[in-house]
Amino acid sequence: MILEIFNVFFALTVVLITCYMVRHYIFTLTVLRKHNHTESFRVHALHFQPSVTILIPAHNEEKVISKLLQKMTELAYPKEKLEVIVIDDASIDGTGKKADSMAKQFNYIKVLHRTLMEGGRGKPAALNAGLKKASGEIILCFDADYLPNSYLVERLVAEFANPRIGAVQGRPVVLNEPQNFVTRLITLERIGGYRVDQEARNILKLIPQFGGTVGGFRRLIIDAIGGFDESMLTEDTDLTFQVYLEGYTVSYVADAECYEEAVSTWKAYWRQRHRWALGHMQVCFKHFFKVMLSSKLRLRQKIDGLLLLGIYFMPLITFSAFIVGLFLIITNSLIIDTLWFPVILSFYSFVGNYAPFFEVAVGVYLDGRTRVQWLAPLMFFSFIYNVFICGKAFIDLVTCRLIGRKTSWQKTDHPGYGRSYIKNPVASAVIE
Amino acid sequence: MLKEQRRRSMKRTINPLLSILCSEIIVGCLLVSNRILSVQSTESLVFLNLFCIPLFIQLKGASTVKEGMLAIGNLICLLMNTLFYYLIDSIPKILYYNKAETLIYPILNLTWMVPFLSIGFSFITRQKMNRVSK
Numbered sequence: 001m002i003l004e005i006f007n008v009f010f011a012l013t014v015v016l017i018t019c020y021m022v023r024h025y026i027f028t029l030t031v032l033r034k035h036n037h038t039e040s041f042r043v044h045a046l047h048f049q050p051s052v053t054i055l056i057p058a059h060n061e062e063k064v065i066s067k068l069l070q071k072m073t074e075l076a077y078p079k080e081k082l083e084v085i086v087i088d089d090a091s092i093d094g095t096g097k098k099a100d101s102m103a104k105q106f107n108y109i110k111v112l113h114r115t116l117m118e119g120g121r122g123k124p125a126a127l128n129a130g131l132k133k134a135s136g137e138i139i140l141c142f143d144a145d146y147l148p149n150s151y152l153v154e155r156l157v158a159e160f161a162n163p164r165i166g167a168v169q170g171r172p173v174v175l176n177e178p179q180n181f182v183t184r185l186i187t188l189e190r191i192g193g194y195r196v197d198q199e200a201r202n203i204l205k206l207i208p209q210f211g212g213t214v215g216g217f218r219r220l221i222i223d224a225i226g227g228f229d230e231s232m233l234t235e236d237t238d239l240t241f242q243v244y245l246e247g248y249t250v251s252y253v254a255d256a257e258c259y260e261e262a263v264s265t266w267k268a269y270w271r272q273r274h275r276w277a278l279g280h281m282q283v284c285f286k287h288f289f290k291v292m293l294s295s296k297l298r299l300r301q302k303i304d305g306l307l308l309l310g311i312y313f314m315p316l317i318t319f320s321a322f323i324v325g326l327f328l329i330i331t332n333s334l335i336i337d338t339l340w341f342p343v344i345l346s347f348y349s350f351v352g353n354y355a356p357f358f359e360v361a362v363g364v365y366l367d368g369r370t371r372v373q374w375l376a377p378l379m380f381f382s383f384i385y386n387v388f389i390c391g392k393a394f395i396d397l398v399t400c401r402l403i404g405r406k407t408s409w410q411k412t413d414h415p416g417y418g419r420s421y422i423k424n425p426v427a428s429a430v431i432e
Numbered sequence: 433m434l435k436e437q438r439r440r441s442m443k444r445t446i447n448p449l450l451s452i453l454c455s456e457i458i459v460g461c462l463l464v465s466n467r468i469l470s471v472q473s474t475e476s477l478v479f480l481n482l483f484c485i486p487l488f489i490q491l492k493g494a495s496t497v498k499e500g501m502l503a504i505g506n507l508i509c510l511l512m513n514t515l516f517y518y519l520i521d522s523i524p525k526i527l528y529y530n531k532a533e534t535l536i537y538p539i540l541n542l543t544w545m546v547p548f549l550s551i552g553f554s555f556i557t558r559q560k561m562n563r564v565s566k
Contacts, residue, residue: 025483028487029486029487029490032487032491033490035490036492329531329535330531330535334534337534338475340534340538341479341538343538344538344539344542345538345542347542348542348546357550358483358487358549361549361550361553364557365491365553365556365557365560368560368561369554369557370557373550373551373553374547374550374551374554375550376546376547376549376550377543377546377547
């Protein structure tokens with residue numbers, strides 16, 4: 001009886017894993033096909049210039065905030081339609097002072113200081129505070145460690161010329177890739193996730209994700225849903241689903257590139273991914289049935305949305321399938337032998353989007369990169385690490401629910417070394 | 433001009449021959465694994481081909497290079513699976529012998545398949561970039 005239950009469980013998990021693998025294979029083929037059949041030239045609706053507010057939540061970001069604000073002054077978007085609000089979220093370092101000095105020089109830069117009493121409760125709370133001061137029709141968000149190029153705002157905002165677009169997402173590119181092994185792996189993950197995954201979901205009109213930075217949304221949507229849900233650790237994923245449930249869509253703009261500083265230690269990686277995993281799980285519980293029953297989503301969007309919601313559960317499901325499968329094989333009771341293969345295959349995936357190695361390989365190919373491709377076999381170790389991260393996140397979520405405790409925000413540290421890794425003078429000129 | 437024309441006509445003759453050769457290698461590998469080796473080896477080869485063909489078709493570049501890569505992949509697959517077959521065969525026949533293959537084959541196969549694809553893709557990318565720079 002127990003063996004039969006195990007066999008059924010194993011078969012069900014393998015079916016789920018196979019669904020994800022097929023989904024990503026379709027994504028990969030879709031992007032390759034588009035790459036072969038379309039020109040990269042893209043017409044932007046440059047005549048469309050609504051008022052824009054850029055929100056920059058910053059909690060102890062003195063090492064990176066000046067450079068970002070400097071980049072903000074170099075944006076080509078008309079300054080009379082631009083407003084930059086730095087939310088100094090209870091910083092105890094020089095973040096506020098540095099932002100103030102920029103605000104004195106440029107009248108479109110404003111600083112909102114939050115005291116230790118009211119601030120430090122996470123990004124959604126900081127964004128909500130910023131929204132109260134924001135006057136733009138379109139709200140863009142940037143994390144403090146990002147470096148936009150001069151035309152980024154135009155590229156992002158142009159998408160809103162289409163009234164059905166509720167939110168927009170650009171492409172983050174890792175700046176400190178050569179720093180070490182962790183940053184190189186994150187680069188691969190970003191390439192797989194944005195160059196293929198987001199792009200394919202955009203082409204197939206599924207659910208491209210708003211990533212919380214290098215992106216934005218319509219003011220009227222955030223007002224309609226009553227601001228960001230401060231109990232969510234991944235307010236971006238939450239907003240993505242809110243946008244779709246309101247009847248709008250999210251657009252991904254591949255050529256709106258922005259440069260980020262990736263975490264560079266396994267410890268920082270753990271903290272960041274733990275928050276993402278916990279936040280995604282929260283969003284999954286919040287929106288699962290709403291997505292399933294929504295009349296505003298098409299069937300394929302519902303399927304994609306549900307698969308997207310479950311992504312951070314997959315390492316746990318895969319790992320339990322591995323353990324159960326191992327037991328069934330050892331006890332000679334596995335009914336269908338071939339089911340074992342997808343389980344092993346899925347160990348070569350990145351967890352953030354469940355992008356398997358072939359998706360990453362194609363993303364790297366499309367970007368015209370070669371050597372970073374050789375790290376693909378090491379995705380296996382990243383996956384194993386993420387099994388523990390997601391396991392811990394799941395336990396934390398269950399514990400919080402059981403004892404009624406609130407989940408706490410964990411800040412990602414940005415040491416500000418990113419720019420020192422720019423070796424290419426052309427890239428340097430663009431970014432600098 | 434004449435040299436260029438001769439080169440093109442040579443290419444036109446050699447390319448189909450190379451394609452036939454690559455197809456023969458792939459079919460040959462499948463037959464050998466099916467006749468001599470285990471079912472798992474044939475499954476690995478079938479998976480490799482089903483998985484790679486739709487991907488490789490979409491990549492930019494000479495078809496002979498892509499077919500060549502696929503043929504090399506099949507040869508490596510056959511070679512590795514022969515090794516795995518004899519490796520498993522050398523394990524003392526204990527109670528769960530039959531299932532050792534099920535357990536180990538996918539793990540071992542993916543340890544070479546993923547690096548092979550990543551190196552293959554980087555090779556094709558390099559070719560693409562060289563062509564663009566020319």
